[in-house]
Every structure is written in structure tokens, then in C-alpha cells.
Amino acid sequence: MTDTAALLKSLRDAASGAPRLYIPGGPAEPTFLADAFRTDPALADGVTFLGHWLPGINHTDWAGLHPNAAAEGTFLYSDHRRSFEAGRFRLLPLHYSEAFDWLKSVPLDAAFIPVSAPDARGNVSLSLGTDMSPAITGRPDVRLIAVVRSDLPAPPASPHLPLHAFAETIEDASPLITLPDPPLSDETRAIATHAATLLADGYTVQSGIGSVQQIAMAAAAHHRNMRVHTGMVSDPLLAALEAGAISASPGAILTGTAIGTPPLYERTATDPRFSFQPVSVTHSVLVIAGIPRFAAINGGVEVDLFGQVNSEWVNGRQVASTGGLGNFVRGANLSAGGRNIIALPATARGGERSRIVARLASPTITLPRSETGYVVTEHGVADLATADIDQRADRLIAIAAPPFRDQLANEWAALRAGL
DSSP: OOOHHHHHHHHHHHTTTOOEEEOOOSTTOOHHHHHHHHHSGGGGTTOEEEEOOOTTTOOOOGGGGSTTOEEEESOOOGGGHHHHHTTOEEEOOOBHHHHHHHHHHSOOSEEEEEEEOOOTTSEEEOGGGTTTTHHHHTOTTSEEEEEEETTSOOOSSSOEEEGGGSSEEEEOOSOOOOOOOOOOOHHHHHHHHHHHTTOOTTOEEEEOSTTHHHHHHHHHTTSSSBEEEOSEEOTHHHHHHHTTOBOOSTTOEEESEEOSOHHHHHHHHHOTTEEEOOHHHHTOHHHHHTSTTEEEEEOOSEEETTOOEEOSEETTEEOSOOBTHHHHHHHHHHSTTOEEEEEOOSEETTTTEESEESSOOSSSOSBOGGGOOEEEETTEEEEOTTOOHHHHHHHHHHTSOHHHHHHHHHHHHHHHHTO
């Protein structure tokens, strides 16, 4: 195993003091590297960090490790806000499939790749980092550093590489990041019950990041012989498994990563239904389009009366990014019998603000109205797939929280008069 400080110094020397380093996000984010940079801040001077750090999961501000450090990534959230405002965080608003392709060619000097402990043959699994790591492991121009973790599972259906394929190895003894879910609220159960009416036995379900995972898996649990094809699974999948909703077929759960608690991580190593695949598979529109009855269930910050979705902005500030939403929506729209579902609570701030709005407050649109199929709240389902503009407004107002419906109707009347 290589000494951390010595390795970081060698990377600086090899890149004339300004290396470009890939630091993965997800449950195996190597935060011990951030500790090493904090211990000797000069090691981060001039370094550019690249990665796909996930909101609510990864909290290190890599560009903040030195005044001359920078970062490049595809998500923006509070932990990076200071660096972003200082012009040292370069945000790339890419679909997740494009972010994978970006990693295949973006200039890099070295990449830290989390892997499981080697097996008897000396092979390691890309494990919970299968989503993005394959974009880099095949690059001969990048110095590959294996971050060996004894607590990473080695799912049989995941990419395996010989440990000698890496230039160096370094050990990470810190615990995996865990993400427990709160109990299902009455609101979440109601949304899931409505979403379940859009599914049937044998559907393949995808779910976005965050609380929508609870909604999607609770909706799936109403049915049987379900499959999962998604970018990330979390603890709500365990409830769907225990309910007997998921098909018994090997590979019935296809994902790029898992982020949850130890029971989920342990299950990925023993349950043959888990298949870990890279973003080039999980987020491929062509792959998804070829899956019959594919249901994409994703969240949003707000939906306007035209059916446009904002999933990135809150109070005029960017708090997230496009992610995989566009990939899954487009694949679902092309799937035979597919469903494209935006599921969200009708209100925010404890009921003070409607999330069904007359016009989006965001300066950009995450999902255009032409691609939004169904919107689900705890008050019902709005079918927008073949609705004209007036039907869209009526159906969305009908699933808004009751205290906001009259106001929305009046705002729509004023908007409609000017169209």
C-alpha cells in the first residue's frame, strides 16, 4: 500500500504542481484524501478536482481545500456554494449519460477508484462505484490508483479487474457513507398509492435520487414480478424485496450504485438479483427504450401549469442539476407501454408554498412540457401525455393542494388570456 502524503506529492511532481485528479462521489467517497490535504494544504495548491459528487451524500468542498484549488462537477449544492460563487467550481449542466462520456475524454492526470478487497485470484470489484468508474478504468492516459476498501461488497454481477491493472494501491479504512431513510409519511404513502395506479405487474421501475426512491419502491410494492433499472438504489428497495414485489430472476435489479445502510450493502453481495452496470448502460436512452413497460419515476422542485418541470432551483439559487432525469424520461417515452412520472408533494415549507405553480420561478427548465407524461401528488394524478394546454392546467390544478387551487385557476385565466 502507498503512503497517502507521498502519493499526493508524487502526483504534484508528475503534473508540475497542478494535477487534475478524479475524486469519486457516492458511498465510497475517499474523504481520507481531503483529510490529507487539510493536514498539508500546500498539497492542494493548484489542484483541480473532478467528480460527480451527489447532493445529500457527499459533503466535501474539494475546491475549498486551498485558495488556488478548483473543482469541476455536474451537481451543485450547498457544500460547493462558496467555491461556486468564488468562481472556483466549474458546473457542467450535463445529462448523466453525457457526464459519463465527459469522463472518458476530459484531461486527467490521475483517478482514485474505490474497489473491494482482492479475491483469491487478485481481482477486485468496482462494486458500488460501477456507475462512473468504467469511464476511466479503460483510459491508458490516466494514472489509476486503487482505493482498496475491505467493507466494499463484491457483487458477482459487477465489473472486476485485476489489482495489478492499477498503478498504485492505497487503503481506505473509513466507513462507507450511509443514508438511512425516514419512515414513510402519510403524504409519501398517498403519492405512492396514486403512482401505483400507473403501474402493473411486470413493470420495470426507475427512481430518482432522494425521497422519490421511497415513493417509487412503495408504488412498486403494490405489484408483483417487478424489475428495477436505475442509476441508484437505496434502502426503500429492501422493503419492496421483503414485500415480494421484485422478480426472482437473476439481474432483476440493474443499477450503477447503492447508497443506504449496511443491510443494503450486504444484500448486494449475496442476492443474485443485483447487477451493477455503468452509466453507459443504466442511463442509455436506447437501452431503456428497448425495455417494455419502463416506468421512470422522478421528483421535482415545482411543476408549472404548462407541465414544465424545475428540478434544479430553489429561491433563485441552483441547488441541484439535470442528473439522469432527461435520460430516463426520454427512454420511458420511447418504451412500449412506458410511463414517465413526476412525483412530488403538492406543497413545500410545511404547506406554505404550492409546488404546482402558474409559472416556473427558475431561470432554466429541467424538463420541457413536451416530455412530461404524468404528474402525481398526494391529491391524485394529472395525465398530461395527450392533454391540450387547457386540459393540462385543469388537471394540474386538480392535484394541487386545495388552498391554492382558486389562486392557480385565476392565474391561469390571466395567462391564458395573453396567449
